[in-house]
Amino acid sequence: EAQVTQNPRYLITVTGKKLTVTCSQNMNHEYMSWYRQDPGLGLRQIYYSMNVEVTDKGDVPEGYKVSRKEKRNFPLILESPSPNQTSLYFCASSLTGQAQETQYFGPGTRLLVL
Amino acid sequence: AQTVTQSQPEMSVQEAETVTLSCTYDTSENNYYLFWYKQPPSRQMILVIRQEAYKQQNATENRFSVNFQKAAKSFSLKISDSQLGDTAMYFCAFKGKGAQKLVFGQGTRLTINP
Numbered sequence: 049e050a051q052v053t054q055n056p057r058y059l060i061t062v063t064g065k066k067l068t069v070t071c072s073q074n075m076n077h078e079y080m081s082w083y084r085q086d087p088g089l090g091l092r093q094i095y096y097s098m099n100v101e102v103t104d105k106g107d108v109p110e111g112y113k114v115s116r117k118e119k120r121n122f123p124l125i126l127e128s129p130s131p132n133q134t135s136l137y138f139c140a141s142s143l144t145g146q147a148q149e150t151q152y153f154g155p156g157t158r159l160l161v162l
Numbered sequence: 163a164q165t166v167t168q169s170q171p172e173m174s175v176q177e178a179e180t181v182t183l184s185c186t187y188d189t190s191e192n193n194y195y196l197f198w199y200k201q202p203p204s205r206q207m208i209l210v211i212r213q214e215a216y217k218q219q220n221a222t223e224n225r226f227s228v229n230f231q232k233a234a235k236s237f238s239l240k241i242s243d244s245q246l247g248d249t250a251m252y253f254c255a256f257k258g259k260g261a262q263k264l265v266f267g268q269g270t271r272l273t274i275n276p
Binding site: 081 | 166168171194195204205206207209212214253255257258259260261262263264266267268269
């Protein structure tokens, strides 16, 4: 089944404790992206990647890192999480990132930073 | 920069009624794509319908249709014969032809009452 998976689905952590949210897709997609969803703000892009070893900042990249060492994986790293990073996070992918392509979203990761 | 505005934070209708969700956007581009996504309580992001700006004909998908007014930069979603399973958060989104991200509105929480 074609899908985007994220782990963990729920995470409670404390300020400053490094964490990684994994994202994997099995559709051989070149384009992958991370969004965060906050009430009243919709979804905002954090980082995106056009292909292996090619990443770039989105609208809200501060406090986040990403890497793209393999085509299928695009982990989101919070080196020193803070309470303002409490949010719902989505990974998404599409074939090449063109506007007309359907973006496939993962199931979401709910993060609480205490 | 593109912006997407959903002016109705919440809506509520009775089952079987027709409901229209509003969306306006701002862009200087001439070719772009517009989307409606559904987010049920499971938090999964589900693509409902897509519209290409160059196509004058409004997109339809079963009970879902859009009213695309390019000059007014308006993209409303009509749900006919609403069902309990339509209860969800609905997001309007924009993507420019060369853009690397979806720009989302704030969302409209729709409740279908039995």
